[in-house]
Amino acid sequence: MTDIIIAGIGQTSVGELWDLSLRELAFKAIETAIIDSGRLRPQALFVGNMLSQNLSQQAHLGTLLVDFAGLRFDDDQLSTGIEAATIEAGGASGGAALRQGYLAVKSGLVDVVLVVGVEKFTDCIGSGVEAALATTSDGDFESIHGLTPTAQAALLMRRYLHEFDVPPDGLAGFILTAHSNGACNPNAMFQKAIKLETYRKAEMVSEPLNVFDIAPNADGAAALILTRSDLLPPDFPHPRVRISGSAAACDGLALHDRRDPLWFEAAQLSAWKAIKQAGITLAQISLFEYHDSTSIHAALSLEAVGFAKRGMGWKLAQNGDTALNGKIPCATFGGLKARGNPGGATGVYQAVEAVTQLRYQAGANQVRGARYALIQSLGGPASTSFTHILERME
Amino acid sequence: MEIPRHWRLKGQRYGLVGEICPHCEAKIFPPRDICPACGQDSKTAYTFSGKGEVYSYTTIYEPPAGYEENAPYTVALVKLTEGPLVTAQLTDVGDQPIQIGMPVEMVTRKLRQDGDERGMLVYGYKFRPVLQTQAA
Numbered sequence: 001m002t003d004i005i006i007a008g009i010g011q012t013s014v015g016e017l018w019d020l021s022l023r024e025l026a027f028k029a030i031e032t033a034i035i036d037s038g039r040l041r042p043q044a045l046f047v048g049n050m051l052s053q054n055l056s057q058q059a060h061l062g063t064l065l066v067d068f069a070g071l072r073f074d075d076d077q078l079s080t081g082i083e084a085a086t087i088e089a090g091g092a093s094g095g096a097a098l099r100q101g102y103l104a105v106k107s108g109l110v111d112v113v114l115v116v117g118v119e120k121f122t123d124c125i126g127s128g129v130e131a132a133l134a135t136t137s138d139g140d141f142e143s144i145h146g147l148t149p150t151a152q153a154a155l156l157m158r159r160y161l162h163e164f165d166v167p168p169d170g171l172a173g174f175i176l177t178a179h180s181n182g183a184c185n186p187n188a189m190f191q192k193a194i195k196l197e198t199y200r201k202a203e204m205v206s207e208p209l210n211v212f213d214i215a216p217n218a219d220g221a222a223a224l225i226l227t228r229s230d231l232l233p234p235d236f237p238h239p240r241v242r243i244s245g246s247a248a249a250c251d252g253l254a255l256h257d258r259r260d261p262l263w264f265e266a267a268q269l270s271a272w273k274a275i276k277q278a279g280i281t282l283a284q285i286s287l288f289e290y291h292d293s294t295s296i297h298a299a300l301s302l303e304a305v306g307f308a309k310r311g312m313g314w315k316l317a318q319n320g321d322t323a324l325n326g327k328i329p330c331a332t333f334g335g336l337k338a339r340g341n342p343g344g345a346t347g348v349y350q351a352v353e354a355v356t357q358l359r360y361q362a363g364a365n366q367v368r369g370a371r372y373a374l375i376q377s378l379g380g381p382a383s384t385s386f387t388h389i390l391e392r393m394e
Numbered sequence: 395m396e397i398p399r400h401w402r403l404k405g406q407r408y409g410l411v412g413e414i415c416p417h418c419e420a421k422i423f424p425p426r427d428i429c430p431a432c433g434q435d436s437k438t439a440y441t442f443s444g445k446g447e448v449y450s451y452t453t454i455y456e457p458p459a460g461y462e463e464n465a466p467y468t469v470a471l472v473k474l475t476e477g478p479l480v481t482a483q484l485t486d487v488g489d490q491p492i493q494i495g496m497p498v499e500m501v502t503r504k505l506r507q508d509g510d511e512r513g514m515l516v517y518g519y520k521f522r523p524v525l526q527t528q529a530a
Binding site for chain 1: 399403406424430449450451452453454455456457458459460461462464467469470471478479480481482483494505506516518520
């Protein structure tokens, strides 16, 4: 069997990066990833992006980034013939781009793939951003009613608290874990731990969802170089990390079209498929990078993947089981909540962070002895789910 | 302006017209032509009663573009008596507290306005608490 290796990683800091354009952001991550890989030359580029057409009036990112990043020509100024396209799957665009890259290399048709996730949020503010985000839900039957993804998470959270008798501050553990881990991540948007009291006093955005329950929309870019193990140079400088599971699944796009809105079926299906492909059990997973675009997303993801029983996901965070030294460390660099949520780049950040863990280069955030990382990229309320299992090869 | 887009949905927006599956009798809203319950063809129109109860709700203070004039407004998932969940705004609530399980009924209201005072008005369903006289 051919191993697909994540040979290079790159990321920018996440935040309000007004001095960098979309293409400049992407280039910074691309350049870092290529150098990190020992300068492997990509033959294909897959771009994970969610909203550039709405927020930057820019489509056609594949060719734009190939051109801007100098990938059209090789060192002798000969055309490389690289191909490129954007992959869009709402908030899961990054995970979707990674899977397309994996499929391309795994198929044998492409030797080296570059995956870049990029999102430029902060050129716009306010109602325009909310309207852009709302385009990722069902236009005719959800967003026409003025529903936003944030409000939709509030609907889920209220029902969750009601159905499972969870206290109003029951989800606080996710926020405390995320901010604690973000504190040691130099690329995170928020690098400060917070106290339970701060969460309790926080301003409501859409009840019961407060300002801390929501991951901040932010600018950022992350990149990966994928190749086959037999194509790695003999002096490849890093511990090898392979993709041992890659799977995706869809649910109804609209939350109201689910058999059970409180069950993330696509997250479950994609996780189980990926775990099966990797040939491991859930107990072997060393860390879980979940898609905590809101705290209720984190709770429902833990339940869907199987780390907690239904209605009990919140307790894992409350008990400290999701901490770096806990039973199943989550959001080890701060997650979407503290690192920030750069839309279509988020799923690629998860991979960059997981590779950093599996190379044992995570510094203060290192999960000891990490061997398998499960990363999951969700679009909407798990309308779409892409799950990957990354493995440190011995 | 997207006029045809909204015009095509007039049955749903003004009348909650969905479908009933001729094979398993599942009631379907919004209509989709393939029954989500049994996977067979389902193109028989069915008009919902408009009665239901609140499954969950929240209030939006930071609306998307086009909805500013209504803010803050309350959106809900409403469990229709016939089965399906729908996303819609709650309206005519007044001072009464909203609760999960509260009975509501469909009414037609303005959903949004495109552009300035000359812009198109989009009407559609919202839900209000069942009136006391009717509830008795």
